[in-house]
Amino acid sequence: MHTTPSRLFDLAEAQNRRFPQTVMLGSTCAGKQTGYASGEVILISRELAAGLLKSGISGRRLTPESQDKVAVLSWNCPEWVLLDLACQQIGAILVPVYPNISEAELELVLRDAGVKMAFAGNADLYEKIKNLQPRLPALEQLFTLSAVPGAAAWDTLLSGITEADHRRVGEIRDSIRPDHLATIIYTSGTTGEPKGVMLTHGNIVSNVLTCIHYLPCGPGSRALSFLPLNHVFERMITYLYIYGGVSVYYAAGTENLAEDLRTVRPHIFTTVPRLLEKVYEKILAKGETLKGLKRILFFRALAIGKRYALQPPPGLSYRIQLYLARRLVFSKWKAALGGTVEVIVSGSAACQLRLLKLFTAAGITVLEGYGLTETAPVISVNRAEPEARRFGTVGPVIDGVEVRIAEDGEICCKGPGVTPGYYRRPDLTAEAIRDGWLYTGDVGSFTEGRFLQLTDRKKALFKTSGGKYVAPQPVENKMMESPFIEQIMVVGADRKFTAALVVPAFTLLEAWYRQQRDGVPDEDGGDLPNGHDGAAYSSKPATGDHTGAAPSAVAATATPGDMAAALEDLVQQPEVLRLYEEIIARYNPQFGPVEQIKKFTLLPRPWSVESGELTPTLKPKRKIIQEKFAAEIEEMYHSANVARTAFPGR
Structure with a gap:
């Protein structure tokens, strides 16, 4: 008789005992699947634990301060999880770091945690850490x-491991309790410098x-x-898969996602809303290439x-229509996935309502959930059953x-x-946790x-100079229902009206x-005031040499500087500004007067993790964005010539 798992490594052993899989941890590479069976994961993780122990890594007195810290800077792969399991069994603390973290932030994390050993996923990440090593005396x-x-x-x-080494690992493993720390995850959220969230075995296992x-x-x-496995949700759900007997295959990123989906043919995956939007x-772009009856059926679906x-529950007439739509159109959506x-399962940000409806109608259940790194992470989640969703x-x-x-x-x-x-921040702990x-x-x-x-985020709420509170996120989520808006941030703290970047x-x-410059008339659609939802423009390539053409008409050999200049020019075109006036004017009436966007500025480049405006989970860093675009924000409140009003004449 076996007890309920109480430590993370117990979950892997539970799979091996109850329903061992030929692949517990797999990977996708060049259209091929490779992986480790359940028994291999158990054996290799124990040998790696012994190897770490022989190299001087251990849990020592099993207190947060004494436990050795091991960092991992890597894209997803089975070896990431093997390392995690190995550290757990000797009481070491894994400190995962996002691969695309800046060098300055990486140094801050490694220094604050006192990392003693680090693992890099590839040559570039190895050099990234190696360059910092002379400035990090603890990193041996x-x-x-x-x-x-x-x-x-x-x-x-793994070499030179003896039976004595295995016995030593076994003794330490037996001493690990659920309340011992398993990991420290550094998170800065959308404001502030990174802070180390301590999570125990019991936190994540619960x-x-x-x-x-x-x-x-x-x-x-x-x-x-x-x-990224660096995020607590993907890490927790890996252990959920393991405990549930689900074979998990890791992709190195999203660049070859379509191929990975065809190769693995998964039954489940987690994502952020932006990736669902891209799918x-x-x-939609493929649907636009259809002709005749196929096109009619696609847009009818x-x-x-x-x-x-x-x-x-839907009535009989709708159920019949949905059945036909699934057979004729939506079945191809599933095939593409x-x-x-x-x-x-979607998290990190709000998913658009239309996407939730469309994917569910296609027979693909999308479950939105909520949680924090500090809660290991799930607080609430929609269930597969319609009555609990x-x-x-x-x-x-x-x-x-x-x-x-x-x-x-x-x-x-x-x-x-x-x-x-x-970690080492009792002041932040006391501020966040009160009376339990x-x-x-x-x-x-x-x-x-x-x-x-x-x-919304409490810190994102702001008050206008008129004393009225504005929650920006609902406004932003609604505006992003337009396919023409990639990103948006509502501003207006202590100002006389609400505006947006x-x-x-x-x-x-x-x-x-x-198409506007070529004189092509609008077609029928659904998201713009004139009836257009943008679908008719989503897949048509540039043809010919048009005077005043948009940046995509620039030759493929154009330099980054040329492209930047072209985008700068595009967002200043009168036709483009009028288009966004119409889009914002359409959604504004769904909000109270104080929440409505009165002015906006179009920016010539997307925000990104690399340029510092987004967190690794693609959330906007509001403070950073406000600082970077302070001049543009000021202009919206001082000049009607630079920022266009969503309500001309008011």
Whole structure:
């Protein structure tokens, strides 16, 4: 008889004992699948644990200060998880770091954690750490997870392991308790410098044991993982897959996602809304190439999908229409995602309502959830059953977790997943956790008494000079329903009206602009005031040499400087400005007067992680954006010539 798992490495051993898989941890490479079977994962992780121990890494007195810290800077791969399992079994603390982190932030994390050993995923990441090593006296050893000339690979630690080494690992493993730290995850959120969130074995395991009841697929199913393992959600769900007997295949990123989906043919994967939007845009673009009856059926299916509702149950007429749409059109959507996808779990940001309806109508359940690094991470999630799912919410609170809404609307959480605190920052811990409740910094409410709805980040709320509060996120989410808006940030703190910085969806905008200059009339659609939703412009390539053509008409050999200049020119064109006036004017009436966007500025380049405006999970860093575009914001409040008003003449 076996006890319920209480430590992370127990979860892997539970799979090997209950339903061993030929692939517990796999990877995709050049259209091929490779991986480690359940028994191999157990054996190799124990040998790696022994190798780490022989190299001087251990948990020592098993206190946060004494436990050795091991950093990993790598894209997703099975070896990432093998390293995690190995560290857990000797009481070392894994400190995962995003591969695209800046050098300055990487140094800060490695120094603050006192990292003693680090693992890099490839040659570039190896050099990134090696360049910092002279400035990090605690960092004694550096290894790689893939073969790099001149560097020691992770598997060199497996050589020379003896039975005595295995016994020593076994003794330490037996002494690990659920309340011992398993990891420190550095997160800065959208403001401030990185802070180390401490998570115990018990924190993460409690989340796994609860959420396993909501996992809609079982042993023998396949999952594709491409969101960074550095993020607590993807890491937790890896252990959820492991415990549930689901084979998980890791993709190095999203560049070859379509090929990876066809290769793995997953039943489930997790994503962020932006990636779902890109999948939809590609489907839409393909639909635009159809002719005749196929085109009519495609857009008819979209119209049926947009009407999909969970409650009340649809009537017979709609069910017949949906059945035909699934057979004739939506079946191809599933094929594009590998053909076997049943569930997509979305997090990190709000998913557009139309995408939730369309994918669900296509027979692909999209489940939105909510949580924080500090809660290991899930607080609430929509379930696969329609009665436990509501569009526009993040679902019911999971079992064992309590949520209350403070007087100012802030969501407070209590439960076994809540962090013991921030590493070496008792001040931040005391600020975030009071009387046993974690103050999340998010504002929300309950609908129907059980479905949690998010309003905004508490720090994102601002007050205009007229004393009225504005929650920017609902406005931003609604505006981004337009396919012409890629990114947007609403501003207006202590100002007389609300304004916005807008990043256009340039591929779509360029195609639209070319057709405007060529005199091509608008076609029928649904998201713009004149009836156009942008679909007709999403896939048409540039043809010919047009005077004043949009940047995509620039030769393929154009320099980055030429392209930047072309985008700068595009966002200043009168036709483009009028287009965005119409878009914003269409959505504005859905908000109160104080929330409506009165002026906006179009920016000539997207925000990115690399340029510092987005977090690694693609959330906007509001403070950084406001600082970078301070001049543009000031102009909106001082000059009607630079920033266009959404209500001309007012």
